[in-house]
Amino acid sequence: DTGVSQDPRHKITKRGQNVTFRCDPISEHNRLYWYRQTLGQGPEFLTYFQNEAQLEKSRLLSDRFSAERPKGSFSTLEIQRTEQGDSAMYLCASSTGGANYGYTFGSGTRLTVV
Amino acid sequence: AQKVTQAQTEISVVEKEDVTLDCVYETRDTTYYLFWYKQPPSGELVFLIRRNSFDEQNEISGRYSWNFQKSTSSFNFTITASQVVDSAVYFCALSEAGNFGNEKLTFGTGTRLTIIP
Numbered sequence: 001d002t003g004v005s006q007d008p009r010h011k012i013t014k015r016g017q018n019v020t021f022r023c024d025p026i027s028e029h030n031r032l033y034w035y036r037q038t039l040g041q042g043p044e045f046l047t048y049f050q051n052e053a054q055l056e057k058s059r060l061l062s063d064r065f066s067a068e069r070p071k072g073s074f075s076t077l078e079i080q081r082t083e084q085g086d087s088a089m090y091l092c093a094s095s096t097g098g099a100n101y102g103y104t105f106g107s108g109t110r111l112t113v114v
Numbered sequence: 115a116q117k118v119t120q121a122q123t124e125i126s127v128v129e130k131e132d133v134t135l136d137c138v139y140e141t142r143d144t145t146y147y148l149f150w151y152k153q154p155p156s157g158e159l160v161f162l163i164r165r166n167s168f169d170e171q172n173e174i175s176g177r178y179s180w181n182f183q184k185s186t187s188s189f190n191f192t193i194t195a196s197q198v199v200d201s202a203v204y205f206c207a208l209s210e211a212g213n214f215g216n217e218k219l220t221f222g223t224g225t226r227l228t229i230i231p
Contacts (some may be wrong), residue, residue: 033218042118042205042221043159056216089157093219103149103209103219105159 002026004106006092012112013082020078021109029104030109032075034065035091036060037108043091050077082113116141118208120222127196128230135191135225137206143167148189149207149219159205165189193227201229209231 003025013019018109030051035043048056048064051072061067064082069075079086089108117140121176125131139148150162163173165182173180175194177197183188193200 031217035219040223042207043219043224044221045218048216048218052217056218091159093159102160103164104216105151105161107156107158110157 004092004104006068006090006106006109008109009107010110010112012114015113018078018080019082019111020076021090021111022091023075023077023092023094023106024073024109025075025092026104029094029096030072031063031095032069033093033095034077034112035093035105037089037091044091046077073102079111080106081110084113087111087113116143116146116208116210116220117208118220118222120225121208122225123223124228125224126228126230129198130195132192132194133196133227134205135193135204135227137189137191137222139187139189139206139208140214141208141210143210145211147217148207149209150180150189150191151205151207151221153224154204155202162191194230198226198229198231201227205228 007022021069032049034046037043044057046061047067049069052069064080067077089110091108095103146167148165151191170182177194179192197222203224205221205224207221209217211220
């Protein structure tokens with residue numbers, strides 16, 4: 001168990017470019033979440049996968065955002081036509097679910113749009 | 115809708131003092147979970163504790179203790195004999211049993227704790 005891995009740790013991009021982040025969850029965790037954290041705020045829920053199915057999306061997730069989890073393993077979060085307001089820390093978490101579920105966060109990807 | 119309020123934005127105490135971080139929550143569910151996470155400057159959220167809504171027993175883990183009071187919808191966190199390594203942002207969070215097993219977390223805005231040597 002190596003924890004939840006996120007790549008890259010930091011990304012600087014020009015406005016209008018597309019970016020993609022990757023999350024590798026803990027292998028036995030079937031639930032995967034993406035959160036966004038802006039400066040001085042707590043993380044906010046973006047989307048949720050159970051295995052490969054994306055079951056819920058926050059209204060924070062505009063049409064420029066898309067997330068996938070092929071084969072129920074790693075997940076990617078893509079942002080198209082980035083805007084300065086997209087600058088934030090993007091956190092991935094995975095969970096086993098159930099009454100005794102564990103919920104583990106990755107170190108995050110810090111996105112800066114210039 | 116669920117909500118978590120951490121009214122203390124920043125707290126500074128001198129090393130070895132005790133400090134309590136407040137957390138007040140709102141939910142309509144009878145079954146829910148409460149969490150505390152620590153976020154050091156490195157950015158990773160470190161899990162500290164999870165309590166379910168049916169277990170109001172207070173918990174102690176080393177220098178950390180948690181006071182869960184359903185009557186006041188509060189889940190406060192106390193650090194005894196604080197140390198410089200305790201300096202971080204602390205988040206309280208709430209999870210309800212959502213649709214399709216989505217146990218998403220609703221976070222407070224965090225309390226930045228600074229321990230002065």
